[in-house]
Each structure stands twice: as structure tokens, then as C-alpha cells.
Amino acid sequence: MKSFFTHLECTYCGKIHSSSEPQRLCLDCGKVLYPRYDLESARKIFTKEVLPYRQSNMWRYFEMMPILDEKNVVTLGEGFTPIFDMPSLGEKLGSSNLFLKDEGINPTASFKARGLSAAVSKAKELGLKRLTMPSAGNAAGAMSSYAARAGIDAYVFMPKDAPEANQVEVYFTGGDLNLIDGLISDAGIISRQKAGEMDLFDVSTLQEPYRVEG
Ligand SMILES: [Zn+2]
Structure with missing residues (x-):
């Protein structure tokens, strides 16, 4: 193709x-x-x-x-999620055409899998070896999972009070998990600082061009 x-x-x-x-x-x-x-x-x-x-x-x-x-595509089978009609909820909300797209069945259990599949694929194509992002949730696990699939190192900066499930997902998919004593904005500052110091490529939301394509 x-x-x-x-x-x-x-x-x-x-x-x-x-x-x-x-x-x-x-x-x-x-x-x-x-x-x-x-x-x-x-x-x-x-x-x-x-x-x-x-x-x-x-x-x-x-x-x-x-x-x-095509050989640079990093996929875990994301996308093509089902769409369900929601007649009962639609009636309550006054809509006769209410549908729900279930993005929870994506490989890393959220729509973030799409964007990170796209961004990590392009990172692979461009020869990038180390990625970073601040995250308090699903994006971290997605980046870590796709980076692992691509053989790329993933660095995550996450507030230490982020849900345990999101921390564990990064840990078990081989990401370098750095817990921050602060808010997501503090994690963002540290991620950007480390990107400069350690030559990491920042794949934060809308900080690079390719996640949106997922
Ligand atoms: Zn411009």
C-alpha cells in the first residue's frame, strides 16, 4: 500500500x-x-x-x-471498535439516534491506543529511540505498550497519586516509570526538562504532529 x-x-x-x-x-x-x-x-x-x-x-x-x-507500522490491533445503538438512554436524553462507540476494547483499554500507535509508528520510521510524556492515566500505558512493541524506550512522568492501574500498566509493559510528587503540570515540566537533558522525544498530546492521526 x-x-x-x-x-x-x-x-x-x-x-x-x-x-x-x-x-x-x-x-x-x-x-x-x-x-x-x-x-x-x-x-x-x-x-x-x-x-x-x-x-x-x-x-x-x-x-x-x-x-x-508499512514495515514501520506498530500495531496491537487498535481501532475498528464496535458502535452500539442506545435507544433507552437516547429516549431519556431526547435523541432518537444515539450511538456509543466502545473504545474500551482497544489494546490498552482506551482511545489513546490509536494516537500512540500512530505516533510510535512515525517515531520508528524517523529512527527515534527514546520517547517521553507526562501522563496521569491511559496515555502512559499506551505509549509504553507501543514503544515496547517497537523496541523503543519509553519514559513516563506521572503524578504519584495517579491510579495504580495506570502505574502498573507502565511498569509491566517495560516503561521507565517516574512518579512525581506534584500535579500533571509538574510532571509535564519534568518531562520537558528530561527531554532536553536525555535527548528524549516528547509525544505529549498536541506537542507532536502524529498522535492526532490515530
Ligand atoms: Zn505556525
Whole structure:
């Protein structure tokens, strides 16, 4: 399969950034970068008719993902979660078309698996070896799990009063868990500081361009 990913574009000022090297935020204005695709070319090849023959995870949309080489995809089977109609709750809320998408059955039990599958895949493609993030919850376990799958080191900075389940998930998936005596904002400061000191790549929410693609 061929990805139609072409470049990164600043969501605020429109500046184009190269995607062949690690990028975090816009080099001009510091705002979020989004991947962009050659949609005109993609529409000729990537049609809904091809989808039934694809694997049942989010990588079935490979043409619209920012990974160029399929061998760099780091997957644990995320995405393709079921959607249920919710007639009783819908009636109570005054909606005749209420649906619930159950993201809890993702590999690391939350929607964070999608974004971290995308971000860790791109990190692998770019040759990054060590990732970091502050987290008080599900993202930490997701990063740690996907990094383990990719053979990449994961450093997590987590408030020490975060749920034990989230701490254990990082520990058992091989992440370097650092418990912080403070809030998530304090964990963020330390994660950024360690990123500079230890050459770690920060995959915090909206601090790099690829998680959003999951
Ligand atoms: Zn910008």
C-alpha cells in the first residue's frame, strides 16, 4: 500500500514543514502541526471498495496515515471498535439516534491506543529511540505498550497519586516509570526538562504532529 502523506502544515500560520525529520511544533509560531495528504491522487486509488479486504484495525486506512513504509507500522490491533445503538438512554436524553462507540476494547483499554500507535509508528520510521510524556492515566500505558512493541524506550512522568492501574500498566509493559510528587503540570515540566537533558522525544498530546492521526 502507498501512503499519500506529503508534508506537515501549521494549523495556525500555514507554514509548511518537512516530514522527513522529527518535528514537534511550528518553527515560526509554536502552534500545532498537522499531516497533510495528496487527496487528489488518493481519491483515484483509495476507494471504499478496497476496505472490506483489509485487516480490521485502523491501519486499513493506510493511504490516509502518515507512515510511508508499512514495515514501520506498530500495531496491537487498535481501532475498528464496535458502535452500539442506545435507544433507552437516547429516549431519556431526547435523541432518537444515539450511538456509543466502545473504545474500551482497544489494546490498552482506551482511545489513546490509536494516537500512540500512530505516533510510535512515525517515531520508528524517523529512527527515534527514546520517547517521553507526562501522563496521569491511559496515555502512559499506551505509549509504553507501543514503544515496547517497537523496541523503543519509553519514559513516563506521572503524578504519584495517579491510579495504580495506570502505574502498573507502565511498569509491566517495560516503561521507565517516574512518579512525581506534584500535579500533571509538574510532571509535564519534568518531562520537558528530561527531554532536553536525555535527548528524549516528547509525544505529549498536541506537542507532536502524529498522535492526532490515530
Ligand atoms: Zn505556525
